[in-house]
Every structure is written in C-alpha cells, then in structure tokens.
Amino acid sequence: MNRLEVKNLACERGGRLLFSNISFSLNPGAVLVIEGRNGAGKTTLLRMLAGLRSIEDGVVSFDGLSIEQLADAYYQQMAYLGHLNAVKYDLTVSENLKFAQQLSTVVSNIDDALHKVGLDGYQDTLSRHLSAGQKRKLALARLLCIHKRLWILDEPFTSLDKSSIAMFEGLIHEHVSQGGMVIITTHHPINLPDSILLRLTL
Amino acid sequence: MHLRAFGAVIVRDLLLAFRHKSELVNSIAFFILVVSLFPLGVGADIALLRKIAPGVIWVAALLATFLSLDQLFRSDYEDGCLELILMSPHPVSLIVLAKIMAHWMLTGVPLTLIAPLLAGMYGLENSSIAVLMLTLLIGTPILSLIGAIAIALTVGLRKGGVMLALLILPFYVPVLIFATAAIDAQIAGFPVSGQINMLLALLALALTLSPWPTAVALKMSLS
Structure with missing residues (x-):
C-alpha cells in the first residue's frame, strides 16, 4: 500500500537544531498540514520529504523503502510545488x-x-x-x-484570492478522495473536513 | 520514455532561446567582433595574419562559449524549473546532457558556421578553413560539456564569475592546444589526424564523464 512514513527526522542548519524527532505516517486519503512559526523549518522539512535536501538524520520511506533508495521511482509518485512556480x-x-x-x-x-x-x-x-x-x-x-499520488505543497495559496483558495481546497479534497496524499504548509486556515486532516506543529 | 524527456528538454531550450534572442546573439556577436577586429589592429601583413589565425579564432570561440555558459542553468535555477527537472523520474545526467546539447546547438554550431566567413580576413586557404571548422565542430561540444560541471557547481552562488573562470579555463587549455596544433599542422603541410584523434578522444571522455558530476553538482547547489 502507498504510504509515506517518517521516523525520527531531524535537521540542523547553520549550527542550529531546526527540528528533531519528527515522526508521522501518512496514508492515502489524508492531508497533513504542517504548522509552525516563521523559521521553524517548514520549507526545509518539505524539501527533505521531496528529496531536494539530503536527509542527515532519520528515515523517510514510501511503500516501505527509503526515498533515497527509490530515487526515480519515488519521483513517479510525488509532485512538489515550492515557493517558486517553475513557470517559464x-x-x-x-x-x-x-x-x-x-x-x-x-x-x-x-x-x-x-x-x-x-x-x-x-x-x-x-x-x-x-x-x-x-x-x-x-x-x-x-x-x-x-x-502523482503524493503532493507536497509549500504555501500553495500565496497570491491566490479567496474564491481561488476555495477552488483549490476543493481540488485537494478531490485528490485525496481518489486515494491521493497531500502534505501542505499554509498560513491560511484550511477549510477541509477534519476526518481527512492531520496536523503537525514544528 | 527517457528519450522523450531528452528530446523535450532540447526542444524547450531551443524554443526559449529563439523567443529570447539577445542571449543567443551576445556570444556570437562577441566572437565576430573579436575575430574581425584583430586584422584591423595587426595590419595587413598576410603572413603574420595567417600565422595567428588559428590562435585568435580559437581563443575567441573559447571565450564566446565561456561567456554564454552562465545562462546554462541560471534561469532554470531562478524560476524553479531546475527543481522540476531534478524531480522528474528520469536520470538527471540524461536531462543535463540534453541541456548541454541544446547549449552547443546555440553556441558551438553557429560559431562553427560563422568561422569560415571570418577566416577569409586572415587569408586562410580553403583546406585550412576545412580543418578549422572540423576542430570547432569537435572542440566546442567539449567546451560546453566541461563548462557545465563548473556552472552547476556555482549556480547557487550569487557571483560565481571569477571563480568560474579559474575553474574552467585550465581545463579548456588542452582543447585549445590540440585544435590550434591541428590547424598549424595543416598550414605547414603535415597530416592532422593525430591532433584530430586527440580531440575526438577528449570529446568521448567529456561526453561520458561530464553529465554525471554535473547532475551531482546541481543537486548539491539546490540543497
């Protein structure tokens, strides 16, 4: 079964421990909201989960295999949207x-x-x-x-208006109801049923 | 499946270059200016011009390629497309090779095609011009391939310019030496196959050894 598991993830940046002992598992049909103040390491965590930043301590596994082992096979299942739009x-x-x-x-x-x-x-x-x-x-x-089964979204609602945010929440709901998984950071209150929402505070 | 991604990257980079011509034209204009200003400065001594022609044309081509390299990954890095490319389910080294090939088509190929027009100003004979074109055809992709590694290493730095030159130019020297030696040998009436074979060997080496460290360096620059 497709599922993302994170065990004892820790990250240090510039000699400062950003976070440690992050563990969670995400099953199909669920949305994980990552919360935290500015500088708590939300983006860093997401980049680690996306395989863009090397994992120094801890394990991130998808379908039971670590994402570093999976490499290209993981990228067939995962889509990442960062601060940059990647639009030419x-x-x-x-x-x-x-x-x-x-x-x-x-x-x-x-x-x-x-x-x-x-x-x-x-x-x-x-x-x-x-x-x-x-x-x-x-x-x-x-x-x-x-x-892609897994969406990793870093502040996806930046510069969107209210109706567009509602529209996109609908799309997230549609994606997870079809067996997808979403990991998201946002400063907007997210309007989705509590039954599919998981929360993680850094 | 991988080949389709390879082709898609080349087509995209060519399309972007044609939509945004100034960068494309810059390095070619530099090449034309340097090569055509030299005879004006040196004077109309045809024997001297013929003697310096291989060196001048090749140094100009080398620097023109060097100037254009900065754009290889820069815009993709700045708008986030590089992340998109690195997170595709294809070998990054293959995608990198596609980008380098596109870069060569936009610099090396035009330089090779323009060189014979400029070589006339140096009184080179047709047979020498043929060797010049051959060395450019084999040599310019080596320049792009070697440069890509250093560019990938410095793409995350805001000002990589001087360090980039220090990193790249020493590796360009063998290409410069064998390419100009081939043309000199031809002018002197000797066979050129030795130098050409050395260039081909360097090309094979660069083709096989460059994409992989470039891919690793890009990942390091992003993390």
Missing part, C-alpha cells in the same frame, strides 16, 4: 504544462486542468503576461495534469 515566462501556458507532462509518466488532459483552475482560454498566452495569482494557478494546474 517565455513559454505559453500550454507549452509550460506540456513540458511538465513530457517529463512525467502518466498524464491527463491540459485543457481539463486549465478549466479546473479557472485559466480557460489562456492556453496560448505567454506566461509572462499572467498575473502573480494566475501564475500560481498555472503551477497548480501542473499538479493536475501529471498524475
């Missing part, structure tokens, strides 16, 4: 999504994804002409058109 300004909206798809194994329709995030009709617009919120939406649309 000189490519059109659909070219950006198409490139993400070409790097992935299982994909779905670009137009459907754009419809879901409310970017209908922007397919051929150069991404540099989008507003900050629209660029964020484009980054979210990328999650929808590459099929």
